[in-house]
Amino acid sequence: xxxxxxxxxxxxxxxxxxxxxxxxxxxxxxxxxxxxxxxxxxxxxxxxxxxxxxxxxxxxxxxxxxxxxxxxxxxxxxxxxxxxxxxxxxxxxxxxxxxxxxxxxxxxxxxxx
Amino acid sequence: xxxxxxxxxxxxxxxxxxxxxxxxxxxxxxxxxxxxxxxxxxxxxxxxxxxxxxxxxxxxxxxxxxxxxxxxxxxxxxxxxxxxxxxxxxxxxxxxxxxxxxxxxxxxxxxxxxxxxxxxxxxxxxxxxxxxxxxxxxxxxxxxxxxxxxxxxxxxxxxxxxxxxxxxxxxxxxxxxxxxxxxxxxxxxxxxxxxxxxxxxxxxxxxxxxxxxxxxxxxxxxxxxxxxxxxxxxxxxxxxxxxxxxxxxxxxxxxxxxxxxxxxxxxxxxxxxxxxxxxxxxxxxxxxxxxxxxxxxxxxxxxxxxxxxxxxxxxxxxxxxxxxxxxxxxxxxxxxxxxxxxxxxxxxxxxxxxxxxxxxxxxxxxxxxxxxxxxxxxxxxxxxxxxxxxxxxxxxxxxxxxxxxxxxxxxxxxxxxxxxxxxxxxxxxxxxxxxxxxxxxxxxxxxxxxxxxxxxxxxxxxxxxxxxxxxxxxxxxxxxxxxxxxxxxxxxxxxxxx
Numbered sequence: 001x002x003x004x005x006x007x008x009x010x011x012x013x014x015x016x017x018x019x020x021x022x023x024x025x026x027x028x029x030x031x032x033x034x035x036x037x038x039x040x041x042x043x044x045x046x047x048x049x050x051x052x053x054x055x056x057x058x059x060x061x062x063x064x065x066x067x068x069x070x071x072x073x074x075x076x077x078x079x080x081x082x083x084x085x086x087x088x089x090x091x092x093x094x095x096x097x098x099x100x101x102x103x104x105x106x107x108x109x110x111x112x113x
Numbered sequence: 114x115x116x117x118x119x120x121x122x123x124x125x126x127x128x129x130x131x132x133x134x135x136x137x138x139x140x141x142x143x144x145x146x147x148x149x150x151x152x153x154x155x156x157x158x159x160x161x162x163x164x165x166x167x168x169x170x171x172x173x174x175x176x177x178x179x180x181x182x183x184x185x186x187x188x189x190x191x192x193x194x195x196x197x198x199x200x201x202x203x204x205x206x207x208x209x210x211x212x213x214x215x216x217x218x219x220x221x222x223x224x225x226x227x228x229x230x231x232x233x234x235x236x237x238x239x240x241x242x243x244x245x246x247x248x249x250x251x252x253x254x255x256x257x258x259x260x261x262x263x264x265x266x267x268x269x270x271x272x273x274x275x276x277x278x279x280x281x282x283x284x285x286x287x288x289x290x291x292x293x294x295x296x297x298x299x300x301x302x303x304x305x306x307x308x309x310x311x312x313x314x315x316x317x318x319x320x321x322x323x324x325x326x327x328x329x330x331x332x333x334x335x336x337x338x339x340x341x342x343x344x345x346x347x348x349x350x351x352x353x354x355x356x357x358x359x360x361x362x363x364x365x366x367x368x369x370x371x372x373x374x375x376x377x378x379x380x381x382x383x384x385x386x387x388x389x390x391x392x393x394x395x396x397x398x399x400x401x402x403x404x405x406x407x408x409x410x411x412x413x414x415x416x417x418x419x420x421x422x423x424x425x426x427x428x429x430x431x432x433x434x435x436x437x438x439x440x441x442x443x444x445x446x447x448x449x450x451x452x453x454x455x456x457x458x459x460x461x462x463x464x465x466x467x468x469x470x471x472x473x474x475x476x477x478x479x480x481x482x483x484x485x486x487x488x489x490x491x492x493x494x495x496x497x498x499x500x501x502x503x504x505x506x507x508x509x510x511x512x513x514x515x516x517x518x519x520x521x522x523x524x525x526x527x528x529x530x531x532x533x534x535x536x537x538x539x540x541x542x543x544x545x546x547x548x549x550x551x552x553x554x555x556x557x558x559x560x561x562x563x564x565x566x567x568x569x570x571x572x573x574x575x576x577x578x579x580x581x582x583x584x585x586x587x588x589x590x591x592x593x594x595x596x597x598x599x600x601x602x603x604x605x606x607x608x609x610x611x
Contacts, residue, residue, distance in 0.1 A: 010455055013456070042347065042438075042440055043348055
């Protein structure tokens with residue numbers, strides 16, 4: 001009984017989150033320059049990342065639940081192929097990054113102009 | 114003439130030793146340092162009944178006092194004043210069976226506790242409720258235990274139960290309250306195999322504590338932190354979440370082998386595992402943390418008991434404490450699902466020593482040298498605090514019979530702990546100032562050198578033509594810490610033996 005009762009150790013505490021920014025409507029986003037602020041809901045620990053690759057950013061995090069705030073500039077392409085820079089922000093109150101594989105989240109932008 | 118004096122002196126010395134050796138009373142048997150080789154074995158109730166021969170009972174009224182110039186461990190306070198009343202008995206019923214028991218009541222005050230609003234800190238740390246203010250607390254403890262052992266041919270069987278009920282509370286803000294129920298049951302067996310007695314016992318424990326903090330003055334409310342180790346806290350459920358409980362228990366297995374004729378090699382092995390779950394009472398018993406305490410201890414020794422008593426032994430203790438944090442999901446009507454469980458706290462304690470005991474009927478000397486290492490780690494953001502010490506301990510005890518009805522027992526001890534190594538790794542730049550001060554305080558005392566010495570004297574007086582006796586005991590000690598602080602301790606008790 002004693003030997004089957006050893007402490008369950010979960011050392012796999014980190015995960016990878018891939019956050020993608022998309023636009024609503026006819027415009028599409030081709031690239032993003034923005035700061036992503038991820039706040040761990042339980043520990044209140046804040047992780048900041050800004051190195052977008054196109055419209056996505058990848059970050060290694062402690063597995064858990066996060067609040068996400070993104071604020072920056074996006075390059076938007078309209079159906080008529082016109083390109084313009086637009087200020088935007090995205091926000092999510094609760095996202096779970098629990099899976100040991102990549103956790104993918106897509107957030108819709110709110111344009112500020 | 115000088116030769117005559119010398120002869121008289123030698124004769125007196127022999128006489129005192131002879132009288133003292135005749136004082137092979139129950140008291141000597143039950144309090145002698147010579148019991149050291151059997152200290153682990155008596156946890157097996159079957160062997161407990163066989164260890165002592167004489168009946169012995171005692172009723173004591175006493176007080177324990179301790180004062181530290183600055184708390185060595187803030188969570189445990191800077192001292193205490195704890196009066197108690199205790200009765201214990203050991204009574205062989207016939208040639209085969211023995212009963213024993215103990216009941217005690219203790220009430221008093223523990224001074225200046227900080228960063229801890231939970232009872233049983235040693236058991237539950239680091240998963241405690243804490244605040245920065247603290248203060249004195251009242252402690253009240255009821256304890257009762259009893260056991261029975263019998264022998265059938267070559268077999269020994271025994272059972273023992275121990276119950277502890279305790280409450281700690283503070284009658285000014287922050288009004289912490291911890292109510293503890295702790296039940297331990299042991300079953301043991303032994304067998305005489307040729308010239309050896311081998312024993313095995315299993316122990317089960319159930320532990321519960323309800324813990325809360327209240328504030329009566331609204332303007333004086335401060336946050337209560339759900340501590341998670343090395344100055345970290347579970348932020349989401351800290352602050353105004355002040356009602357929780359602990360649910361726990363565990364099992365232990367003890368193995369023992371020693372020579373029946375009192376001479377030869379002996380060995381003990383103890384394995385135990387205890388777990389304590391911290392749950393939030395006000396959120397549908399949401400589990401916050403799980404603490405797993407795993408311990409293995411082993412002793413190998415050799416003893417000889419004839420006219421003189423000799424034992425040499427080596428002992429190693431390893432304790433691993435593992436802390437898992439439950440990750441709470443999004444709430445639904447005050448219900449928080451657990452979406453993950455992460456091992457965030459790890460602690461390793463190694464204590465190993467070698468020792469020797471030498472004694473005669475009326476005195477014993479015990480010397481020990483050892484190494485103790487404590488390592489604590491919080492995985493992310495990474496924090497680590499390690500400290501190790503080498504130490505030496507010396508204990509002496511003698512029984513003197515100054516007059517026919519008197520027996521005087523004197524104990525002295527001294528020890529020295531010298532720091533061997535230390536390591537501190539903390540993200541100080543990102544830490545709150547109050548938590549930084551706590552860690553600095555704990556680190557200062559974790560890496561200090563300690564010198565400890567003390568003495569205790571007990572006088573027993575046998576009443577005329579009666580099995581009753583009176584006793585008075587007084588002892589004191591001092592611990593000097595290289596961090597320019599010190600601790601003084603005092604113990605007094607009076608009572609009757611029967």
